[in-house]
Amino acid sequence: MRKNARKRKNEQAVVREPAGKAAKAAKNAKAAKADRTVRAVVRENLAAVRLLIGTAIRVDRRRGLLVLIVSPLLNVVAALQAIGLQWMVDGAVDHDRAQTVRGALLLLVVTVLVHQATAVATDVRLVLQHRVGLEFDRRLMNLCSKPPHIGHYQDPEFLDTAEVVRQRRGEFGGALAAFVENANLLARFVAALVLLITASPLLALLPLTVLPLAAANRWQARLVTAAERAGAEADRRRMALFSLATDPAPAREVRLYRLADEIAARHRDAFAAASGPREAARAKGAIAVAAGWLLFGSALIGGLYVVSRSVIHGSGSAGQAVLVLLLSTRLVGATTGLGWLLGWLRRSLDTVALYLRLVDYPHSGGTHGNAGADARGGADGAGTMLPPRGDLVLEGVSFTYPGRSAPALGPVDLRLPRGATVAVVGDNGAGKSTLVALLAGLQPVSAGRIAFGGQDLSELPADQWRARVTACFQDFCRFELLAREAVGLGDLGALDDPAAVRAALESAGAAEVVAGLSAGLDTQLGRTMPDGTDLSAGQWQKLALARARMRTAPALVLLDEPAASLDPGSEAELLRRYLRGNGPASDTITVIVSHRFSTVRDADLIVVLDGGRIVEQGTHAELFAQGGRYADMYTLHAAAYSTGPVVRSAPAEDGRKVAPGVHTELAVDPGEVALHGTNGQGEPVGDRAVGQAPGGQ
Numbered sequence: 001m002r003k004n005a006r007k008r009k010n011e012q013a014v015v016r017e018p019a020g021k022a023a024k025a026a027k028n029a030k031a032a033k034a035d036r037t038v039r040a041v042v043r044e045n046l047a048a049v050r051l052l053i054g055t056a057i058r059v060d061r062r063r064g065l066l067v068l069i070v071s072p073l074l075n076v077v078a079a080l081q082a083i084g085l086q087w088m089v090d091g092a093v094d095h096d097r098a099q100t101v102r103g104a105l106l107l108l109v110v111t112v113l114v115h116q117a118t119a120v121a122t123d124v125r126l127v128l129q130h131r132v133g134l135e136f137d138r139r140l141m142n143l144c145s146k147p148p149h150i151g152h153y154q155d156p157e158f159l160d161t162a163e164v165v166r167q168r169r170g171e172f173g174g175a176l177a178a179f180v181e182n183a184n185l186l187a188r189f190v191a192a193l194v195l196l197i198t199a200s201p202l203l204a205l206l207p208l209t210v211l212p213l214a215a216a217n218r219w220q221a222r223l224v225t226a227a228e229r230a231g232a233e234a235d236r237r238r239m240a241l242f243s244l245a246t247d248p249a250p251a252r253e254v255r256l257y258r259l260a261d262e263i264a265a266r267h268r269d270a271f272a273a274a275s276g277p278r279e280a281a282r283a284k285g286a287i288a289v290a291a292g293w294l295l296f297g298s299a300l301i302g303g304l305y306v307v308s309r310s311v312i313h314g315s316g317s318a319g320q321a322v323l324v325l326l327l328s329t330r331l332v333g334a335t336t337g338l339g340w341l342l343g344w345l346r347r348s349l350d351t352v353a354l355y356l357r358l359v360d361y362p363h364s365g366g367t368h369g370n371a372g373a374d375a376r377g378g379a380d381g382a383g384t385m386l387p388p389r390g391d392l393v394l395e396g397v398s399f400t401y402p403g404r405s406a407p408a409l410g411p412v413d414l415r416l417p418r419g420a421t422v423a424v425v426g427d428n429g430a431g432k433s434t435l436v437a438l439l440a441g442l443q444p445v446s447a448g449r450i451a452f453g454g455q456d457l458s459e460l461p462a463d464q465w466r467a468r469v470t471a472c473f474q475d476f477c478r479f480e481l482l483a484r485e486a487v488g489l490g491d492l493g494a495l496d497d498p499a500a501v502r503a504a505l506e507s508a509g510a511a512e513v514v515a516g517l518s519a520g521l522d523t524q525l526g527r528t529m530p531d532g533t534d535l536s537a538g539q540w541q542k543l544a545l546a547r548a549r550m551r552t553a554p555a556l557v558l559l560d561e562p563a564a565s566l567d568p569g570s571e572a573e574l575l576r577r578y579l580r581g582n583g584p585a586s587d588t589i590t591v592i593v594s595h596r597f598s599t600v601r602d603a604d605l606i607v608v609l610d611g612g613r614i615v616e617q618g619t620h621a622e623l624f625a626q627g628g629r630y631a632d633m634y635t636l637h638a639a640a641y642s643t644g645p646v647v648r649s650a651p652a653e654d655g656r657k658v659a660p661g662v663h664t665e666l667a668v669d670p671g672e673v674a675l676h677g678t679n680g681q682g683e684p685v686g687d688r689a690v691g692q693a694p695g696g697q
């Protein structure tokens, strides 16, 4: 029995020993991690302070130095008031007039100086604070808009951090104020403490009791920041819902579908999801902070009691007793102030640290918001020149969005010949817009390479390629500016050249849009602007097309659903300009993404995408003859536009496949049907060619 018990005990020990070692190792790892975390936090805070101070001095050197140095100094000088008072009281008690006058003078000079100089320093600080805030605004704008690629807008991690920073955007100027005010109070605290220590060295131990308080504050800040980051997605949802309820664009559907209550409810839920954990974190941290305060407060009051007692009952003078009382009041005031201000500083430094995280984000270029000034698409392209013309070649190109496992596009091999018009077709989500973004150099390829005239685009500064590209995107921008600016932006160099703007409008078929505006090119556009004129969706799109015409000899024109908002006449005009020899310079490659087969059939090359892969490519005739994916889509499209019962009347003469039930004539040229409609029997109305505008223009 006993033997068995001993054996069991030994076995347990054997089992326990590794477990003990593992626990120790885990403990060590945890300690190391905590140490790393503490070091990381300290590093982060120091970097934030450095950035704040550096920014203040960079935006306004004189004011920066005044606020950062003179302001805390004044708080040190203010402690001399207590000495002046001590001299006065001792002089009065000892009937020493000279001592009394010296004390009174010191008190007077210090009080006037501190009062006046503090008023000036506060004004200066307010101006500086404003400038620092503007500087961070500018940097944030650069940080988001200057990186060569737009990948950061697709990464939820970047978006979450950016959301928190955007929400706290107004706090950057305040961060400087928080830093200065804390430095002021700290200076006041230290000055009072040093003078008190001369009265009682025991008080030298007081700063030690601040440490638990500081740790508690830091812990609370970490909890709150973590909760804020966790709630950032819900916050983004909340902001999007707010925009949905307040923006003019969704106003019609919000009313039609009576969405107001639903949006408000979701907004409430999103707020609760974001703020609940934040409040909980704050409350949890507050308990630790309160305990820290209790400890520090007890030490402070206990220390002051000991000092006062020894001065009053000991050998101290009446003046010394006054000094101790006055300094004690300052010390307690500074401590209470610090308690409040430290929270402000802590949050401000967190905000600056978050901003620094955005700066360090891989897509940002890491140059404090000046990213992109010399941003490169890939390797250093200094000295490399883009050939004037050439084919655009994609070799094994693929692209995967952040957070996705499967590529949205690719691998793709494709040659876009110089001067060709290339149509890209495919179902929703096939990868067409992704291809457009890659061709525009807005996204770096995940694999493979894109070369123009044999030059790998990733080896060039992104701007060099983009200066040769022009585009009308699917979600084109409605620039709420003067009409001439909204178009002229397409070539900043020609922004103030009305002749260039008019030429672009003319060549995009958008001249009549501006002709109809009250002040022509000088009309303010957009309903959110005072006296702004709003345009129809099609008119906005025409201006976007005109913008894409500002660059007169681009290497590549990208048109992603350029006719989505256009009427048939305008669409036909667009085709005439881009597909029928009236487009940009003859060496220009034009890529048109469209679901409208009337738009694509005249392209030199048609590329069919499916699930991110090229499944077919060729001319309309070739692809139609193949009877594959393109032929299917084309015939479906034609059938969709046919209003009557469509009957296949005869087999196609050239033996092409025709979908059952589709009239041969539609299969031959449904573009005409799409543009002009049918007469109810499946017959196209009128005999105009596709490129003709209504009314035979």
Ligand SMILES: Nc1ncnc2c1ncn2[C@@H]1O[C@H](COP(=O)(O)OP(=O)(O)OP(=O)(O)O)[C@@H](O)[C@H]1O
Pocket: 154, 401, 402, 404, 408, 426, 427, 428, 429, 430, 431, 432, 433, 434, 435, 474
């Ligand atoms: N920002 C993004 N983040 C993650 N996935 C994305 C993002 N944008 C697009 N995708 C995905 O990539 C795929 C291709 O999208 P893309 O916009 O290129 O398609 P498309 O062919 O242009 O579609 P459509 O005809 O509807 O405009 C889709 O599956 C889409 O869900």
